[in-house]
Amino acid sequence: MEDPGQYLAMMRQTAPLVHNITNYVAMNVMANVLLAAGASPAMIHAREEAAEFAGIAQALSVNIGTVSPPWAEAMEAAATVAGEKDVPWVLDPVAVGATGYRRALGARLLALRPTVIRGNASEILALAGAVSAGKGVDAGESVETAENAARALARHGGAVVAVTGAVDFVTDGTRAVRIANGDAMMPRVTALGCSLTGVVAAFAAGQSPFEATVAALAYYGLAGERAGAASEGPGTFQPAFLDALHAIDPAALNAGARIELA
Amino acid sequence: MEDPGQYLAMMRQTAPLVHNITNYVAMNVMANVLLAAGASPAMIHAREEAAEFAGIAQALSVNIGTVSPPWAEAMEAAATVAGEKDVPWVLDPVAVGATGYRRALGARLLALRPTVIRGNASEILALAGAVSAGKGVDAGESVETAENAARALARHGGAVVAVTGAVDFVTDGTRAVRIANGDAMMPRVTALGCSLTGVVAAFAAGQSPFEATVAALAYYGLAGERAGAASEGPGTFQPAFLDALHAIDPAALNAGARIELA
Amino acid sequence: MEDPGQYLAMMRQTAPLVHNITNYVAMNVMANVLLAAGASPAMIHAREEAAEFAGIAQALSVNIGTVSPPWAEAMEAAATVAGEKDVPWVLDPVAVGATGYRRALGARLLALRPTVIRGNASEILALAGAVSAGKGVDAGESVETAENAARALARHGGAVVAVTGAVDFVTDGTRAVRIANGDAMMPRVTALGCSLTGVVAAFAAGQSPFEATVAALAYYGLAGERAGAASEGPGTFQPAFLDALHAIDPAALNAGARIELA
Numbered sequence: 091m092e093d094p095g096q097y098l099a100m101m102r103q104t105a106p107l108v109h110n111i112t113n114y115v116a117m118n119v120m121a122n123v124l125l126a127a128g129a130s131p132a133m134i135h136a137r138e139e140a141a142e143f144a145g146i147a148q149a150l151s152v153n154i155g156t157v158s159p160p161w162a163e164a165m166e167a168a169a170t171v172a173g174e175k176d177v178p179w180v181l182d183p184v185a186v187g188a189t190g191y192r193r194a195l196g197a198r199l200l201a202l203r204p205t206v207i208r209g210n211a212s213e214i215l216a217l218a219g220a221v222s223a224g225k226g227v228d229a230g231e232s233v234e235t236a237e238n239a240a241r242a243l244a245r246h247g248g249a250v251v252a253v254t255g256a257v258d259f260v261t262d263g264t265r266a267v268r269i270a271n272g273d274a275m276m277p278r279v280t281a282l283g284c285s286l287t288g289v290v291a292a293f294a295a296g297q298s299p300f301e302a303t304v305a306a307l308a309y310y311g312l313a314g315e316r317a318g319a320a321s322e323g324p325g326t327f328q329p330a331f332l333d334a335l336h337a338i339d340p341a342a343l344n345a346g347a348r349i350e351l352a
Numbered sequence: 353m354e355d356p357g358q359y360l361a362m363m364r365q366t367a368p369l370v371h372n373i374t375n376y377v378a379m380n381v382m383a384n385v386l387l388a389a390g391a392s393p394a395m396i397h398a399r400e401e402a403a404e405f406a407g408i409a410q411a412l413s414v415n416i417g418t419v420s421p422p423w424a425e426a427m428e429a430a431a432t433v434a435g436e437k438d439v440p441w442v443l444d445p446v447a448v449g450a451t452g453y454r455r456a457l458g459a460r461l462l463a464l465r466p467t468v469i470r471g472n473a474s475e476i477l478a479l480a481g482a483v484s485a486g487k488g489v490d491a492g493e494s495v496e497t498a499e500n501a502a503r504a505l506a507r508h509g510g511a512v513v514a515v516t517g518a519v520d521f522v523t524d525g526t527r528a529v530r531i532a533n534g535d536a537m538m539p540r541v542t543a544l545g546c547s548l549t550g551v552v553a554a555f556a557a558g559q560s561p562f563e564a565t566v567a568a569l570a571y572y573g574l575a576g577e578r579a580g581a582a583s584e585g586p587g588t589f590q591p592a593f594l595d596a597l598h599a600i601d602p603a604a605l606n607a608g609a610r611i612e613l614a
Numbered sequence: 615m616e617d618p619g620q621y622l623a624m625m626r627q628t629a630p631l632v633h634n635i636t637n638y639v640a641m642n643v644m645a646n647v648l649l650a651a652g653a654s655p656a657m658i659h660a661r662e663e664a665a666e667f668a669g670i671a672q673a674l675s676v677n678i679g680t681v682s683p684p685w686a687e688a689m690e691a692a693a694t695v696a697g698e699k700d701v702p703w704v705l706d707p708v709a710v711g712a713t714g715y716r717r718a719l720g721a722r723l724l725a726l727r728p729t730v731i732r733g734n735a736s737e738i739l740a741l742a743g744a745v746s747a748g749k750g751v752d753a754g755e756s757v758e759t760a761e762n763a764a765r766a767l768a769r770h771g772g773a774v775v776a777v778t779g780a781v782d783f784v785t786d787g788t789r790a791v792r793i794a795n796g797d798a799m800m801p802r803v804t805a806l807g808c809s810l811t812g813v814v815a816a817f818a819a820g821q822s823p824f825e826a827t828v829a830a831l832a833y834y835g836l837a838g839e840r841a842g843a844a845s846e847g848p849g850t851f852q853p854a855f856l857d858a859l860h861a862i863d864p865a866a867l868n869a870g871a872r873i874e875l876a
Contacts, residue, residue: 115641115657117377117418121542126586131542132447133377136420139451146450156641158660158684160420185656188670189663278860280645280655324650325856332587336540379639379680383804388848393804394709395639398682401713408712422682594849598802 094347095340097293097305102128106295108288109147111135111165113155116284123285126335129292140164144171148295150179151288154195162195169202178205178294182287187216200247205299208252208287211236218243233259250299254283258307259352262300266352269304271311273318275327286310308347313338356609357602359555359567364390368557370550371409373397373427375417378546385547388597391554402426406433410557412441413550416457424457431464440467440556444549449478462509467561470514470549473498480505495521512561516545520569521614524562528614531566533573535580537589548572570609575600618871619864621817621829626652630819632812633671635659635689637679640808647809650859653816664688668695672819674703675812678719686719693726702729702818706811711740724771729823732776732811735760742767757783774823778807782831783876786824790876795835797842799851810834832871837862
């Protein structure tokens with residue numbers, strides 16, 4: 091991928107309305123991340139309106155982090171509408187292996203054929219049905235461990251699958267790349283993974299999902315690198331990260347992206 | 353208005369207990385904004401206690417951003433008690449035009465006669481029944497477009513109506529002023545509009561709603577100007593903004609307020 | 615207590631999975647605080663999975679700040695499992711005296727015998743059945759006022775009770791200490807008390823509850839002191855505070871802790 095910057099440029103030009111049904115921990119961070127990146131976020135979760143709203147958004151993200159039954163209903167309704175209207179939607183299967191309730195919901199959402207699935211290695215392994223030892227929402231497994239599961243999941247569901255960690259892995263079942271951008275402080279700040287899912291949705295609005303996902307991950311990791319250099323700990327990392335998301339332009343992304351074929 | 357600082361001074365002196373039924377995205381920011389300003393925030397939304405708590409607070413703010421039916425019930429119950437007890441309450445009709453569910457709830461809350469209504473132009477137009485094209489929670493319309501709707505809404509409901517944007521517009525149906533304070537970065541930080549609604553409620557506790565609203569908007573915009581000057585992007589804007597809310601005193605507000613008759 | 619640093623060291627070494635059922639305002643801050651401190655937070659509240667998850671966590675924190683009936687059920691179910699499996703659990707009775715709904719829930723949770731109870735003076739007084747005038751979630755009473763109530767509550771429930779304020783007071787009904795660490799800006803930042811409850815839970819995982827609580831409070835207050843020195847207001851205090859939680863090591867805690875027998 092020679093020019094990931096074009097996907098950032100197009101996202102900013104269209105400023106897509108991204109509908110997010112996400113968890114309580116991530117909601118504020120995700121809205122700020124999407125605003126800083128140049129998209130237009132909306133958090134709408136009530137069963138009474140989620141499906142209607144999914145029909146007017148340009149992309150949808152679904153995250154099961156703090157899910158409960160009414161939210162799960164809204165997720166399924168919104169994802170169904172997104173599928174019917176060809177609105178790209180991204181699934182973030184937070185801690186999907188942790189409880190029986192999550193495993194069942196994960197399977198139902200998978201059946202609704204997400205455009206992109208983004209998770210850590212434990213989550214992708216759990217979603218792929220492999221044995222995993224997910225601990226909380228942290229990745230207990232290395233990205234490499236989940237590469238085969240990611241390829242299988244992508245082929246099975248016709249989805250792009252992104253496994254994020256120290257080095258990210260993205261596959262559509264045929265092609266695969268690794269993205270080496272990022273900073274060691276990112277796992278010490280909550281909701282950065284969840285918020286990335288929203289950015290992937292914003293990039294996927296009207297753009298090819300595989301390339302859009304790769305570009306989104308490189309952009310996000312590059313912002314992390316800048317924030318790491320500009321901060322002194324997990325607290326000052328956060329404002330620096332939002333500033334970097336806002337400041338990085340397509341040329342800077344092309345210069346800083348570290349993408350290679352897997 | 354020669355002396356908006358007096359409204360800030362009185363608010364800080366009484367440190368009003370402000371009851372907020374607001375959205376998940378804004379809750380933390382709003383609490384921090386109110387604490388930095390000098391008020392005492394409480395977030396209480398359960399149907400089992402919202403009405404009881406509204407009776408002991410000095411002001412109430414109601415925001416429909418991430419509303420669902422149990423929350424809507426609590427909003428209506430709390431607003432009813434506020435009306436009965438002459439506790440000022442402020443309505444923030446987030447994205448009220450976006451779905452049928454929101455339009456119906458907006459109409460029900462309007463019928464409970466809020467003391468102040470604060471929204472962006474799209475929301476005020478939608479609430480006034482005019483045709484609008486609200487996109488997410490961003491303002492798709494300019495403030496000027498909504499001035500007539502704001503005047504009509506104020507006369508109809510006996511409320512002070514504040515339309516916020518690059519230049520804010522406040523009317524009670526008879527009088528009207530514009531407030532030019534603010535910073536271009538504010539729309540790139542989530543929940544700043546929602547949190548302003550809480551500040552308006554705090555200023556309106558025991559003070560004349562029209563003047564209190566104008567003073568609150570000037571104070572908030574001035575803090576935005578200081579934060580803009582002290583930050584490098586939407587991330588560093590946020591801590592600088594809270595610092596500015598905390599640091600601005602009545603004399604500084606009087607010196608920096610840009611209020612004129614409309 | 616000569617060596618509070620050993621409790622920090624052990625907490626970091628085990629990086630306990632802390633299950634938090636907390637309020638919407640605090641959730642993000644608490645997750646970041648726990649990550650910065652070195653623990654592994656998870657926010658899980660649905661009735662469908664809270665009890666199951668409580669059985670795999672190393673500690674549980676329960677906070678009633680924005681409670682509603684389904685959350686209350688999950689709190690009781692999770693606390694019951696924690697009691698059965700000897701998982702330490704910490705109760706944060708936010709504004710427990712404010713409404714009848716809260717008083718009833720507080721009594722039910724107390725009957726499930728929390729390992730530690732952490733609140734401000736108003737909350738401890740209310741929980742102990744004494745007359746109190748809690749205002750929002752702020753402490754309307756001084757810590758000293760609640761010392762006898764704290765001792766009584768500790769003896770009655772077999773719990774460690776921590777009353778936090780300008781100078782904290784911790785008792786197990788027999789022993790008692792005061793911790794003088796902290797900064798005057800802390801009450802002006804929302805959710806710092808709630809997040810402290812999570813840190814107490816993390817320290818209590820596999821460690822003696824009384825000593826763990828004392829060490830957690832000294833550590834937290836010391837981070838506040840560093841943040842106060844490094845910031846200019848309540849906004850810049852927050853990132854500085856997370857940086858300090860991350861930076862303080864056991865030796866620094868031992869050097870800076872201000873603990874004395876009460």
